[in-house]
Amino acid sequence: MTKQEAQEYMIVPCGINGEMNIPYSWGAGDFVGKALEELRDNGKIYANKCPQCGRFHLPPRKVCGRCHVEMEGRENWIEVGPKGTVLMFTVTVTPFLEPETGKPRQVPYTVATIQLDGAPAAFEHYLKETDPEKLKVGMRVEAVLKPKEQRRGDVRDIIQFRTIEK
Amino acid sequence: MARKVAIVGIGQTEHKTRHPECSHAELINEAARRALEDAQLTIKDIDAVLNGNMDLFEGHNLLDTITVDGSGAYLKPGRKMNTGGTTGGTMVTSAWYHVASGIYDVVLTIASEKQEESGGNTTSAIITCADPLAYRPFSTGAVGALAMVAARYMHDTGCGEEPGAIARVKAADNALKNPYAHLKLHLTLEDVLESRMLIYPLRLLHMCPQSSGACALVLASEEKAKKITKKPVWFKDHVISHQECFKRPLSPDPTPSMISQTDAARKLYQRNGVTQPRRDIDVFEMYEPAAWAEIAWMEDFLLCERGEAWKLVERGVTALDGEFPINPSGGVVSTNSIGATAMVRVAEAALQIRGDAGAHQVTRKEPKTAVATAFGGCNWTIMTLLSKNLD
8 A cells, every 4th residue: 555545545534644754773683693794795694503402593593492592603503505495485466565665565576485405494585486377385496695795784685586497 | 279260241342444433542442331331330340451452553652541541441450462463362361360360350351453543554564573684574464474374275285275265255154144243245255266366375355354443351250250240251271372483484394384373272172171172162263364374273273184174164164053163253354453353252252152142153052162262473372261161
């Protein structure tokens, strides 16, 4: 819904229109922060492993939610990707307002759960392919990174994943 | 030892796209007065008032700053809570703790949402629940998460699109019999199967509406409850379970199920001697924000084997006159005043046990036990077991 549509939607006997725009700065901490630095500076993606239950976390986290123990430090992180396998996907065809910009993302776009090579851990990102007929669970994809000078330590330094042609 | 607690008053407003005739405080007041009237009490009889909603849907942080006049909390102990989709369930369990502890005897709890105030941008507000560092940029809110549920279920079972449509038509048929339901639609399978795509493979008619409305309950101790009403509905047990994060992939097990739902079900059934849930529970009010969620989550809640739910839905087992009615109220796909929704599940389950559900009263048997579920937040679960009998 656009801002104008939202205002038209709000036809009430008496009411006011308003919006909130509050800047925030979200702290990444040592673990996610370091992982984002690696992505920015070296184009590498890392996961880490819980020393107790053996589960992998992507991006690396300091605490395992299941075991409540501190996770392994930087020296034991495992490089994953940039290739991976699609576990599941959805294709958004109806636009929503993005809360951080107040604007709709351009549709269609595909969001997929991707298991990166190197560790049994999955994360979510965009796929370039948006035709459901051409998307398959199990398809192989690889990360497309922004050029190094444009990367700023953000998960969006990976633009999207593209299909690996056989 | 916790005291026994009963629901002695039930009230809700009509749920609609908009309530232009009232402010949020006035909407809350309508539900509160209806619950008090049902209990034949006045606000003077109430020891504490708890209310809840999801603040960002109205863009008003700490709504209680403007709703005390509506809730009746004036000079009484009260608090306002927000736990996302589970808010209504959190309100019920918190009111229960207040009474079970022995500190208060009669407590009014209210849950509401005036979702119209975010101009239909519910998804934008929900996206702000996701981790801004790793997942918010790709979040498509609840619609996207439920599209993943639908995609995964259809992929794993190969059941095709039809079961989702059957579940949606069942919900619509039930909602037509519920005077408080929001969407009252005469739907056919074709209507659902041809409705426009929101997020592939989830269609518009698979998804819940954005509703505004409120629900309220009066809870009382055993001693008070027996004096207040001839038809108390007793809390037998509840389980609350949290899982790690809003986004499944953060859980490194890429499993399709809601871990917290299965965890809660296992604990609840084990503690209460439920060995065959479809036999031992008479009515199930599930928080299913999409038609496909009702099917997939029947399996998460251990109501059947993996891969079996869609077959039960096709056989009509979950219909109002079926062997195991799920959401005789029309469910969340018909009505979703989000903050209120999980309390509406408890209210509707209690009405079934009282035999007061009217046209949507289940027909096969007189329910003695009912389960209500709450979903939301970080994929959190609350399951509440209600009983007609005290022991």
